[in-house]
Amino acid sequence: MRIAVEDLSVTLAGRRVVAGVHLVAEDGEIAGLVGPNGSGKSSLLRTVYRHLRPSAGRVLLAGRDVAALRPAQSARHIAALPQERGGDFELSVREVVAMGRTPYKGAFAADDAEDHRITAEALARVGMAAAADRRFAQLSGGERQRVLLARALAQQPDVLVLDEPTNHLDVRHQVELLALLREQRRTTLVALHDLNAAASVCDRLHVLHDGALVASGAPREVLTAELLAEVFGVRAAVVEHPLTGDPLIAFDHRTPAGQGA
Known part of the structure; x- marks a missing residue:
């Protein structure tokens, strides 16, 4: 599903942190946001999953303004993995991932067999099936990151919004996560600090x-x-x-920009 950011601006505490941005992620495309700290990546992504209201402009999902969607409707289409991981949930790993099924259920509805199947599949995809009965609060930072990605996958969204998803992951799990994103071929907006990872996984x-x-x-x-x-x-x-064959950036760790020959 195509997602488009049109003339988007975000103002926080009187300061404009995103200024008139236009960008598109086409259906099935992985679109990466890169830039230095404070460049506006996270603020832009938060407007896409409706954690922030833009001061100007809009976000369109298949041509519809996401601000006009009901929260549950939006959550069926867009799932987010923000940088902040939230509190130390006193829930099991399985229960945290099952929260991804909430947009499809009525109030107080119990999980059914299909919910259990989708939850189990999401845990398996991120390599956390064996931890399903552990407490989320007892996990390492990298394990929590993978569980929260599983929760996003359990929403079965059309669009994934990921803010620094490789944070806290060791090299092996970084590689596995990026491979999973490519395998999904789901419309994805992802902010990454690692430019070589961005060059490898992103279409644009x-x-x-x-x-x-x-x-x-x-x-x-x-x-x-x-x-x-x-x-x-x-x-x-x-x-x-x-x-x-992807672009590979070799950094000069000895000489700042502007001081080389």
């Missing part, structure tokens, strides 16, 4: 800087040495990954 990248969109396109088109110096303040060479 949108670069934010000081709340404004400064570049959009395929990773190979967007991730240039010039952009990396201007937006991120680093010296880097962009080469071809020897295993995948």
Whole structure:
């Protein structure tokens, strides 16, 4: 399902943190948001899953303004994995993932066999099936991240909105999560700090800087040495990954941007 951000602005505490952004994630496309800290990535994503109200502009889901959808209706279409993981739920892992079925149920309705099946499948997809009976509060940060991704998958949404989903994950589980996103082929908006991960998993990248969109396109088109110096303040060479052929950014960790030869 296509999602479009049209002339979106967000103001927080009197300061504009997103300024007139236009971007699109086409049906089945993984669209990445990249940019330095404070560039507006999280604020933009929060407007997509309706945690924030934009000060101007709108978000369209298949041509419909998400602000006009009822909360349960919106939750059937859009699932989010925000950076903040929430409290230490006094629930089991299975119960946390089953919360993803809430948009499909009436008040006080018990889980049925289909809910149990979907919950179990979501846990298996993120490699947490064996932990189903553990307490969520007892998990490590990486394990919690995978459980909350399973909860988002259990919503069976048309659109996934993920804010730094690889946070707290070790290398193996980072690779597995990114592979899962590609396998899903579900419309996805994802903010990533790791530019090499973004280049590997995303079909299109949108670069934010000081709340404004400064570049959009395929990773190979967007991730240039010039952009990396201007937006991120680093010296880097962009080469071809020897295993995948994706763009691979080799950072100069010794010389700040602007001080090289």
